[in-house]
Amino acid sequence: MTSIRADQIFLQRINRITVLRHIRREEPISRIDLSKRTGLSPSTITNITHYFLEKNLISERKSPATGAKGRRPVWLSLNPNGGRLIGVEIRKEVLRGAVTDLSGNVLSYEERNVEDPGDPQKLTAEVRDLIGSLRAKVKRRPKLLGVGVSFPGVLDPGTGDCLLWADAGWGRFPLKKRLKEEMEVPVLVDKDARAEALGEFWFGVGQDVNDLVFMKLDGEVSAGVVSDGRPYRGRRGLAGEIGHITVDPRGRKCRCGKVGCLETKVSVPAVLERAREVLKEHPDSSLAGEKLSLSSLYRVAGEGDGAARKVLEELAYFVRMALEVVAYTYDSELVVLAGKMVEAEGAGVLLDKLEGSPIEVRIETSKLNEHRGIVGAASMVLHRLVVEED
Ligand SMILES: [Zn+2]
Structure with a gap:
């Protein structure tokens, strides 16, 4: 690809995203006002709105x-009747799925327990079944525009094959190919944190930026990156896998086999384990009389x-x-924090300690x-439609 072509693709992507965001925020809005608000020329606005009208994303x-x-x-x-999106989240214990409108509002929701996560064929059949059940809820109009699937394992960015999902014991498996069979709408698959990053970009706290990092601090630690208005995957789909960066070479052994990974410091099990250790040295702590949880830890810490x-x-x-x-790796405008570590009751005591850090990056907690x-999975379908890239 020549650099001129790359520049054109970049500009087209950013301009389309900007225009759709303005229409969503300020509807109803005229083309002249769109031009004034975005700083884009009237002819660019005409081209972009023509494209959106053709795709039924907007109405006039x-x-x-x-x-x-x-x-x-x-x-x-x-266009409220411009189409419907399906988003599916694959987790080891549960499958969740929903039909949403173009604004990410959940119109119908279903979930299923996973009986045997270690069997890729079986799990994929269950996902297809869930998608089928959701599809039955979408009428002929507004029509279904596609299905986005968020997946916790490592995916090949080119083929959508699962390369590894260690937690469930999966090796290589043609996930996207299996899910696409006999589906006449686009099916998109991406890493969970990356889908969630895109969800924040389209429907969450990241609607005013083109670059963001979504960081989930939960049972595991992972991040997803949106850069220049598109998901950043890296060559092998590993971009954002920050949970296994070594931060303490003399630390605890991680489930990945290495020692002292970030995940051994800031995930929920790691923090509770650390609290138990500290309590052994401080049996007089008022936390010792509590049922140990993140919220009791935060509350007692808040009490001094x-x-x-x-x-x-x-x-x-x-x-x-x-x-x-x-912040130093991606230099993005916004970091969105999510997961139990920052969403448990009383997590404000932790968030307060993150303010005023030397890195000048805006930090927000997810509201989705x-x-x-x-919703993140569903946003993949909208994104593809708007920018014509997966
Ligand atoms: Zn690790």
Whole structure:
């Protein structure tokens, strides 16, 4: 690809995203106002809105008569009947799926328990079945535009093959190919954290930026990156796998086999384990009389308990380290934090400690809550339609 062509693709992507975001935020809006608001030329606005009208993503109508002379401007709005998206989240214990509209609102939701996550054929058949059941809920109009699937394992960015899902014991498996069989709509598959990053970009706290890092601190630690308005995967699909960066060479053994990974410091099990250790040295801590959980840890630390504060300080140190890693690696405008570590009751004591860190990056917590995974998966379909890239 020549660099001129690459520049054109980049500009087209950013301009389309900008225009659709403005229409969503300020609808109904005329082309002239869109041009003023975005700084794009009237002819660029005409081209882009033409594309969106063709794809049914937006609709137009005459503005009401005001008695003023001249032609009444045409108003553009997001087309509420422009289509439906399906998002599916694969997890080891559960499959979740939803039909959403173009704004990521969940219209119907289904979930299923996974009986045997270690069998790729069986699990894939269950996912197809769930998709089939969701499809039955979408009428002929607004029609289904595609299916996005968020997956916890490592995927080949080119083929959508699973390369490794260690937790469930999967090796190589043609995931996307299996899911696509006999589906006449586009089927997209991506790593969970990357899908969730895209969900924040289209429907969450990242709607005003073109670059963001989504960082999930939960049972595991992972990140997803959106760069220049598109998901960044890397050559082998490993971009954002920050959980297994070594941060303490003399630390604890990680489930990946290495020693002292970030995940051994800031994941939920790791922090609770560390709290138990500290409590052995401080049996007089008021945390000792509590049922140990993240929220009891945060609450007791907030009350000034020494042992709980020690655990919290260590945790904050490593979360800041993780923030620095992503800030210096991707230099993005926004880091979105999500997962139990920052969403448990009382997590404000941790978030307070992240403020004023030397890295000047905006930090926000996700607001997409329990539907984050499926909404992220659904956003992949919208993204593909808008920018014509997966
Ligand atoms: Zn590890």
